Amino acid sequence: MQTLSMALRLNNTPVELINTLQTIALAGKDIDFKLRQGSLGGVLGSAGNQNVQGETQKKLDVISNDLLKKVLLECGSVRAIASEEEETYVEGPKDGSYLVNFDPLDGSSNIDINAMVGTIFSIYPDQSTPLSEASFLQPGNNQVAAGYILYGPSTMLVLTTGQGVQMFTLDPAMGEFILTSDQVKVSEQTQEFAINMSNQRFWAEPMQNYIGDLLAGKEGKRAKNFNMRWVAAMVGDVHRVLCRGGLFTYPWDSREPNKAGKLRLMYEANPMSFLIEQAGGLSWTDSERILSIQPTAIHQRVPVILGSSEEVKQCLKSHGVTI
CATH class of the missing domain: 3.30.540.10 (Fructose-1,6-Bisphosphatase, subunit A, domain 1)
Structure with missing residues (x-):
């Protein structure tokens, strides 16, 4: 012990x-x-x-x-x-x-x-x-x-x-x-995602399309069913991802200037990204790896897409990004 x-x-x-x-x-x-x-x-x-x-x-x-x-x-x-x-x-x-x-x-x-x-x-x-x-x-x-x-x-x-x-x-x-x-690992594949669906009408088209494909389930282009979960606390949603895989995202939406996102880079996105990457997952905005971002302010905000590596790649692919 x-x-x-x-x-x-x-x-x-x-x-x-x-x-x-x-x-x-x-x-x-x-x-x-x-x-x-x-x-x-x-x-x-x-x-x-x-x-x-x-x-x-x-x-x-x-x-x-x-x-x-x-x-x-x-x-x-x-x-x-x-x-x-x-x-x-x-x-x-x-x-x-x-x-x-x-x-x-x-x-x-x-x-x-x-x-x-x-x-x-x-x-x-x-x-x-x-x-x-x-x-x-x-x-x-x-x-x-x-x-x-x-x-x-x-x-x-x-x-x-x-x-x-x-x-x-x-x-x-x-x-x-x-x-x-010890040595927690995030599964590469998942059938679970977490997002605040109440904001759907404000999302950019790529995120609308990606989530739509997940919701279409086995009958849609992804050809498998997904479960949606939302704790309304990043710690709870990320903990679930670490324990059993999944994708967590809080995208930018049309209410926010300059595609800033909602989550804070320095004390939300960066620490969670460090954990997820150390467990074998990926953590990006809709265009760049979060841990590589050069901050410009202590309270800077960013969009977040993190979790099981293959699902993060699928989400980024919807945004025209291939990694």
């Missing part, structure tokens, strides 16, 4: 990176406890504010963000953080080695109905002096670690340090994350 720290040491993970990952795991345990209190802890409902994205904040958005920010900037290994809930980066000790991006509570609209939510994180080396926003604008290929904590029927930490994907399950009795799946 391997705890998180044991598994990281066996992978020869640098000590400061182990410290950073253990700090995130510790914060995850605290967030998990607050979520399980629910109404008893007075943490449900709206905080009455909007974040920098213009989205209504839930109380636990704010609580989770403040908790992660505090513990990461105090752990000694982190130079600065950037969060979905912060307008710009927040600086910590000057001798920290890493920059951490995070979405403190992905899928927070699910909180009040007791459905799946999670914390997504991405860790980069600090490569610049002095520190500035440009320090964070590194392509996803530069990530040294990434992952998420999924708060569901069991609480799971899923991560990669570039040596494959590992899944840890929180043992409530021990208070430790225990390794439960």
Whole structure:
């Protein structure tokens, strides 16, 4: 039985990176406890504010963000953080080695109905002096670690340090994350996809055509039936892909300027893409590999197509892209 720290040491993970990952795991345990209190802890409902994205904040958005920010900037290994809930980066000790991006509570609209939510994180080396926003604008290929904590029927930490994907399950009795799946692989083929169908009328024609082919099932040009799933939290949909294959996509639509997409590159698309690629899958926009994108802003948005490699290729083919 391997705890998180044991598994990281066996992978020869640098000590400061182990410290950073253990700090995130510790914060995850605290967030998990607050979520399980629910109404008893007075943490449900709206905080009455909007974040920098213009989205209504839930109380636990704010609580989770403040908790992660505090513990990461105090752990000694982190130079600065950037969060979905912060307008710009927040600086910590000057001798920290890493920059951490995070979405403190992905899928927070699910909180009040007791459905799946999670914390997504991405860790980069600090490569610049002095520190500035440009320090964070590194392509996803530069990530040294990434992952998420999924708060569901069991609480799971899923991560990669570039040596494959590992899944840890929180043992409530021990208070430790225990390794439960090692070297996770995404199946190449799938008959399952996840997309928010309520936006269908706004999609570009290539995505309309691709999804139409999936919905046509065995009688259509793909000649097989597909199941559609949608958790409304990226962590839940990506976790399903890692566990049993599938395709997850959040395409750009006609309401968004410059085909920007909805999901944030630095703390949603990049960490999930790192995980998916480490598990043998693919992760692209409708035109380029996500981990190769040079960011231009901390809160930059991109369209996302990720999951089982052969199905991602099929989707890209509908967009005129062959890989």
